[in-house]
Amino acid sequence: MSALLPVEEAQARLLALRAPLGRETVALADAHGRYLAADVLAERDQPAAPLSAMDGYAIRFDDLPGPWTVTGEVAAGSAPDRAVGAGEAQRIFTGAVVPPGADTVIVQEDVAREGDRLTLTGDGPDSRGRHIRARAADFAAGDALLAAGSRLTPGAIATAAMSGAGALSVAIRPRVAILTTGDELVAPGRAPGPGQIPDSNGVMLAAMLAGEAAAPVQPRHIRDDRATLAKILKELARSHDVIVTVGGASVGDHDHVRGALGDAGGRLDFWRIAMKPGKPLIAGTLGDAILLGLPGNPSSAFVTATLFLLPLVRHLAGARAPLPPVQRAPLAAPLDAGGTRRDYLRARVERGVLTPLVGQESGRTLPLAAANALLIRDIGAPARDAGDAADYIAIA
Numbered sequence: 237m238s239a240l241l242p243v244e245e246a247q248a249r250l251l252a253l254r255a256p257l258g259r260e261t262v263a264l265a266d267a268h269g270r271y272l273a274a275d276v277l278a279e280r281d282q283p284a285a286p287l288s289a290m291d292g293y294a295i296r297f298d299d300l301p302g303p304w305t306v307t308g309e310v311a312a313g314s315a316p317d318r319a320v321g322a323g324e325a326q327r328i329f330t331g332a333v334v335p336p337g338a339d340t341v342i343v344q345e346d347v348a349r350e351g352d353r354l355t356l357t358g359d360g361p362d363s364r365g366r367h368i369r370a371r372a373a374d375f376a377a378g379d380a381l382l383a384a385g386s387r388l389t390p391g392a393i394a395t396a397a398m399s400g401a402g403a404l405s406v407a408i409r410p411r412v413a414i415l416t417t418g419d420e421l422v423a424p425g426r427a428p429g430p431g432q433i434p435d436s437n438g439v440m441l442a443a444m445l446a447g448e449a450a451a452p453v454q455p456r457h458i459r460d461d462r463a464t465l466a467k468i469l470k471e472l473a474r475s476h477d478v479i480v481t482v483g484g485a486s487v488g489d490h491d492h493v494r495g496a497l498g499d500a501g502g503r504l505d506f507w508r509i510a511m512k513p514g515k516p517l518i519a520g521t522l523g524d525a526i527l528l529g530l531p532g533n534p535s536s537a538f539v540t541a542t543l544f545l546l547p548l549v550r551h552l553a554g555a556r557a558p559l560p561p562v563q564r565a566p567l568a569a570p571l572d573a574g575g576t577r578r579d580y581l582r583a584r585v586e587r588g589v590l591t592p593l594v595g596q597e598s599g600r601t602l603p604l605a606a607a608n609a610l611l612i613r614d615i616g617a618p619a620r621d622a623g624d625a626a627d628y629i630a631i632a
């Protein structure tokens with residue numbers, strides 16, 4: 237029996253199978269969750285001119301404590317048509333350009349106005365420049381705002397829009413096929429016959445991918461038949477970047493994924509990882525497609541998808557840092573020593589403290605619904621007490 241591959245080595249080998257996909261230009265409205273293929277540089281100063289941050293009056297700080305003569309008005313979206321001279325004020329609104337000559341805005345709550353005459357009734361501004369957003373305070377033209385390989389979050393999209401962009405260069409989304417295998421599976425919602433169970437992995441994996449920069453995926457199911465599997469793998473490889481199979485990864489007489497990959501003309505890269513759950517994970521190539529064979533047990537499929545499938549999709553989709561970040565938190569309770577495979581225990585992190593959930597058998601789905609973290613216990617790790625630190629990965 238060949239040695240089990242360490243997780244990090246398997247992740248590195250998987251990501252090395254193929255470079256990120258090419259690039260395309262997408263409108264900002266379609267950019268959410270995509271990865272930038274190039275740095276975003278500001279095309280303009282923001283703000284491009286000093287703007288008022290409040291509704292009130294633009295004045296010269298040196299003229300305090302007033303009174304002033306109101307000589308004009310400037311609203312957001314228009315340019316001031318005259319300067320503010322000594323003893324003068326102009327009515328101004330939030331977001332409007334501060335007229336030349338003025339250096340301070342006084343809020344309307346602090347003044348009284350009668351006709352053109354304005355007098356101070358409150359404390360007034362305490363410093364020159366008060367309530368003014370300086371030119372280029374957010375960023376200046378030419379500033380590097382967003383880095384290639386970073387994910388386009390709503391905040392990043394807002395920044396790109398403000399910088400002058402209407403569309404962005406991003407990596408192409410991988411096309412992923414999900415293929416669940418097994419004679420025992422029925423579609424969710426159908427009544428299972430004797431010995432049958434609902435296919436929970438297909439919809440779970442589709443949901444996991446829906447949060448990623450993958451093209452939309454419709455899971456497909458086939459029975460345990462090696463020849464049919466080989467035929468379908470061959471077909472899928474022509475039009476997909478990644479084929480994910482679930483189940484049939486182990487050593488049973490009906491576990492056909494490795495055999496079918498070979499029959500279809502593909503190449504096995506690795507099989508079996510030093511992790512629990514998830515040991516029988518398969519990776520290989522078939523034409524230009526990458527085949528990832530996840531184990532069928534629900535928790536095994538979830539954990540291997542978190543550690544291998546999602547990073548692969550992110551890598552192909554142009555992510556600079558595709559692996560889930562490892563965080564650290566104290567344990568709520570003692571934890572037994574680690575074994576011969578690295579454990580990824582379904583756990584909850586709450587108020588900064590980690591608790592492994594009851595029921596770590598890989599056939600269960602209920603702990604997957606409760607978990608918000610995978611607690612990492614290394615091979616041969618010593619037993620730990622409550623309060624000792626442990627590594628974990630946050631999961632959605």
Ligand SMILES: Nc1nc2c(c(=O)[nH]1)N[C@H]1C(S)=C(S)[C@@H](COP(=O)(O)OP(=O)(O)OC[C@H]3O[C@@H](n4cnc5c(N)ncnc54)[C@H](O)[C@@H]3O)O[C@H]1N2
Nearest residue numbers: 416435436437438483484485486491515530531532533536
């Ligand atoms: N003799 C050995 N038996 C097993 C080994 C081993 O090393 N020697 N490894 C075990 C481990 S670890 C795992 S994990 C499983 C993986 O098995 P397979 O990937 O071959 O998966 P199946 O046998 O097809 O199914 C396992 C289990 O999961 C259920 N399943 C499968 N697909 C789905 C789905 N889409 N939705 C919900 N549940 C699914 C299936 O009914 C089985 O109960 O092998 C061990 N065996």
Ligand code: MOO
Nearest residue numbers: 513514515536598
């Ligand atoms: O490694 Mo299997 O994934 O224990 O259940």
